[in-house]
Amino acid sequence: MQVTWKPTIVAFCCNWCSYAGADLSGTNRLQYPANVKIIRIPCSCRLNPMFILRAFQKGADGVILCGCHPGDCHYTTGNYYARRRMTLLFSMLDFLGIEKGRTRVEWVSAAEGAKFAATMNEFVKTITELGENRRLEDLRCKE
Amino acid sequence: MQKIGVFVCHCGTNIAATVDVETVAKTLGKEPGVVFTTDYPYMCSQTGQQMIQDKIQELGLTGVVICSCSPRMHEQTFRKACHKAGLNDYMVEIANIREQCSWIHKDKQEATEKAVILGRAAIAKVQLNAPLTAGTSPVTKRALVIGGGIAGIQTALDIAEAGFEVDIVEKQPTIGGKMTQIDKTFPTLDCAACILTPKMVDCAQNEKIHIYAYSEVEQVGGFVGNFHVKIRRKARFVNEDVCTGCGACTEKCPQKKVPNAFNLGLDTRRAIYIPFAQAVPKVATIDPDYCNMLKNGKCGVCAKVCTAGAIDYKQKDTTIEREYGAIVAATGFNPIDLSQFDEFAYSKSPDVVSSLEFERLMNAAGPTGGTLLRPSDGTHPKTIVFVQCVGSRCEDAQKGKSYCSKICCMYTAKHAMLCREKYPDTDVYVFYIDVRTPGKNFDEFYRRAVEEYGVHYIKGMVGKVVPENGKLKVQASDLLDNRQLHIDADMVVLAAAIEPDKSARSVATMLTASMDTNDFFTEAHPKLRPVESPTAGVFLSGTCQGPKDIPETVAQASAAAAKVIGLLCKDSLTCNPCVAEPNELMCNGCSNCEKVCPYGAITYIDKEFRGPNRTTLIRRVAQVNPAVCQGCGACTVACMSGAMDLKGFSNKQIMAEVDAICR
DSSP states (O other): OOSSOOOOEEEEEETTTHHHHHHHHHHTTOOOOTTEEEEEESSGGGOOHHHHHHHHHTTOSEEEEEEOOTTOOTTSSHHHHHHHHHHHHHHHHHHHTOOGGGEEEEEOOTTOHHHHHHHHHHHHHHHHHHOOOOSSOOGGGOO | OOOEEEEEEOTTTTTTTTSOHHHHHHHHTTSTTEEEEEEESOTTSHHHHHHHHHHHHHHTOSEEEEEESOHHHHHHHHHHHHHHTTOOGGGEEEEEOIIIIITTOOOHHHHHHHHHHHHHHHHHHHHTOOOOOOOEEEOOOEEEEEOOSHHHHHHHHHHHHTTOEEEEEOSSSSSOGGGGGOOEETTTTEEHHHHHHHHHHHHHHOTTEEEEOSEEEEEEEEETTEEEEEEEEOOOSBOTTTOOOOOHHHHHOSOOOEEOGGGTTSSEEOSEEOSSTTOSSOOOEEOTTTOHHHHHSOOOHHHHHOTTOOBOTTOOOEEEEEEESEEEEOOOEEEOOGGGOGGGTTTTOTTEEEHHHHHHHHSTTSTTTTOOOOTTTOOOOSEEEEEEEESTTOSOTTTSOSSOOSSHHHHHHHHHHHHHHHOTTOEEEEEESOOOOOSTTHHHHHHHHHHTSOOEEEESOEEEEEEETTEEEEEEEETTTTEEEEEEESEEEEEEOEEEOTHHHHHHHHHTOOBOTTSOBOOSBTTTBTTBOSSTTEEEOGGGSSOOOHHHHHHHHHHHHHHHHHHHTOSEEEOOSOOEEEOTTTOOOOOHHHHHOTTOOEEEEEEEEEOSTTOEEEEEEEEEOTTTOOOOOHHHHHOSSSOEEETTSOHHHHHHHHHHHHO
16 A cells, blocks of 8 residues: 555535534634545435445545434434435445445534544544555546 | 636635635636636625626626635525526535635645635536525414523513514423522522512413413424424313412322422422412412322312312323424523532432522522521531532533533522621631633622622532531642641532433424534524524524523523514515425336425325327326425435435535545
C-alpha cells in the first residue's frame, strides 16, 4: 500500500440529525480528514442501495450512512427502514467480496458534533487500513 | 444544458483562510454548463445577493450554485434572492464549504481540493434540478401546550391574549408545576405562590384556554399547521364538572397513610386528595394505589360525604382527539435521584434533604407549617450545611450530569439567607466549587448573603456525611485555606442537579423533535432560533430546553408564544415541494410504497392507459397527495420498479452527486 494513497469516502447524512451534527462539528472546529465528502439526503431512508453500489463502482473506498438515532427520526420510522435495508445490503456486499468494514451505518444526532468527527476519523482509519477498493470498480466508468 | 453561475463566498476569512477561493472559482468554471464563476467576500450581504441577481438577469442563468456556509444557514436567503431575480427557488444549490470544509481542515491544498469536489457535486446536481412550485396547506388555529408549569402557563396566556384557542395538557392533577412547591423566589424573596397562583387562576378563567389536567399526550400525527393529537384523560374517579373542591372528602377519607407527593413524601395525605389549596382545577382526585374502595371494594366514605355527588368509582380513562396548528413542549425538569450519592447519607438520614425538600420545610403550607424542623426528631436545627453541585458538573456520567444546573447557586444563597433571617441563631455553611451568579441583581444578592447575613461560604467539596448520635458529621476540605474541616451539623441540604422530566423523551419521540445527549430538547439554532425545535410547528418553552431560572423561563415562554402566534396568524402555509412523485408508466401497483409511507400520503387509483392497437387498459397506479407527503423518500427505495422518485432529491440527482465526488 502506498503511503500517499488516500481513500475516497462518501458519507450520506440525513438532513435533520446527522447533517446538522456534521455542521456542528464544523462550528466546533473538530477536525476530520478531507477525504470524507458529505451528500445531504432528506432522511436515511432515502438512501437507495443503488447509490452505494454506484459509489463503489465509481471508485469509492468506503461509504457511511448517518441518520437520526432510532426512535428520533424526523419522519418517525425512516431510520428503521434504513437499518433493515442496510443490514441486507451489507451482507450482500460482504458476499460480493466488499469487506464489511467498508460500509457502515452510524446514528448521529444534531447535537453530536464530536461523535460525528470521531466516527469519521475512525472510519477513515479503517478504510485506510483496508486499502483501495477494486472489487466493484467498473473500469468503463473511469476516465 | 443549464446555464449555471457559480458564486464562491470567502465568508471574510472563515472560508478564504483555508480554501483558495479563487482557484475554486476558476476550476469550477471548467465544469460543463458553467457560464460564470466569481468569488466575493460576503455572498450573503446585500451587495453579494445583488450580484447574484444581476448575473441571473444579465446572463439568463438557469441554475445557481453557491459555495458558502451550510444550507441550514443561508439556503433560504439565497433562494429568496434568486426568486426575486426570476429564478425558481429550487434551481439553487449550496455547496457547504464552510462547516464541512474550511472549518474542519487545516491544510489549504486539501481543503481547496475538497471544496472543488463539493462544488462539482452541487453543479452536477443543479444540472438535473427542475423548477418546483410549493403548494399550500391550511392552518388549524389552535395551539397545544404540553406541560402546565410556569412555562406552559405563560405560553398559553400569551397565545390566548392574541385571540387563539390553547389547550394545556398537564399530567399532574393540577397545573402550576415545580413553582408551586417553591417557597420564595430569588433575588427578590417574594413568595412563589403569590406570583404564580394568580396566573393559574387567569388560565382557568380565560375562555380561550382549556386545561386538561391529569392527562397525557398519547399520540401525535400530522405536521405543522395540521397536527392530530390524542390526549388520554386519566380517571380521577371524581367527576371534574361536578366537584366543587370543598375538600370534605379529603378530610373524611380513612386512608391517611399516603405519602404526600406535593410535600415530597415529608408528610402524608389521604387517598382522595387535592394537591394544595390553590390547585387549578380545584378538583379532588382518588389515588387508585391507596383507595380501599378501588382496591377491595370496601369503604365508599368519600361518596357518602360528597354533597355534590361527584365521586365515580367506575370512571375510566378516556381519550380525546384534537387538531392543532402548533405544539409547544413545556415538559419541565426534576431534581435528579440522590440515592446514588451515598457519601452524603441522603438515604441513611432523614435530616439530609434535597433543596426542593428544604423549600417545603420552609413553606407555610408545607409539612411543618413553615417552621424549620428536622424531619428526624422535630427539633430546630442549629447548624446547617449546604452542599452545592450535587450531581452538577459531575465527571461521572453514571452518577450525575456534566452540565451546570444554573439555578443552584442562587437558590442556595436564598436558602442560607432565609435561614439566617428567620433563625439568627443558626450557623449556616455553604460548600461550593464556584459561585455562579450571572443575572440581574444576582451577584448583589449573593454578596448580601455573605456580607449582611453572615453565611459562611467555603470553597471546597464535602467528602462525606456520617450520621452519628443524632448529628451529622460533615467532613470537608477548605480549598482556599488548604485544611480539613469537621462540622457537626444538624441538617445537610443537597443542591441536586436538575434533569429534564422523564416524560420528555417520549414526548420528543411523538413530536419527532430532537434531543441532546442529556435529554434536553434541541433548538433549531442555538443562537438565532432558541425557542423553535428543528421540527416545524414544534416550539420549546422553559427548562425542557435547558436549565433555567424563573425569569428566563417566563421570557422564553413568551418568546415561544410569539412564534406560535406568528404561525397561527397565517391562513395557509407553504408546503415543501420536494415530495414523492410516481411515474405512472412504470408503476405496477404493488403497494410497497403505500406500506412504508409514515403519513398515509399514498393511495391507488385505477387509471386508463392507451394500449397497443387502439386498445385501452386499466391499471392500478400509485398517487401521492403532495399536501400530506413530507418528502422522506422511504417509498422511493421501497419501489421495485423504480417508478417512485423524490423531487429535489431524485435518484438521478443523488447519483450525479456520487459520480462527481468519486470521479
